[in-house]
Amino acid sequence: MAGEGRAGSVVTLICDPGERYLDKYYSDAWLAAQGLDITPYTMAISTFLATGRWPG
Numbered sequence: 158m159a160g161e162g163r164a165g166s167v168v169t170l171i172c173d174p175g176e177r178y179l180d181k182y183y184s185d186a187w188l189a190a191q192g193l194d195i196t197p198y199t200m201a202i203s204t205f206l207a208t209g210r211w212p213g
């Protein structure tokens with residue numbers, strides 16, 4: 158892109174099965190203890206899965 162004078166970004170997605178995070182990020186109790194409320198995010202994902210449209 159730079160060689161052609163174009164602006165942009167390169168994005169790489171790497172899959173991670175998450176075994177290292179089972180007792181933290183995937184734990185409702187740990188999230189609550191950290192004061193993190195994921196309800197808005199889970200509701201948005203549920204809406205997307207039901208309708209095929211991202212809310213907002």
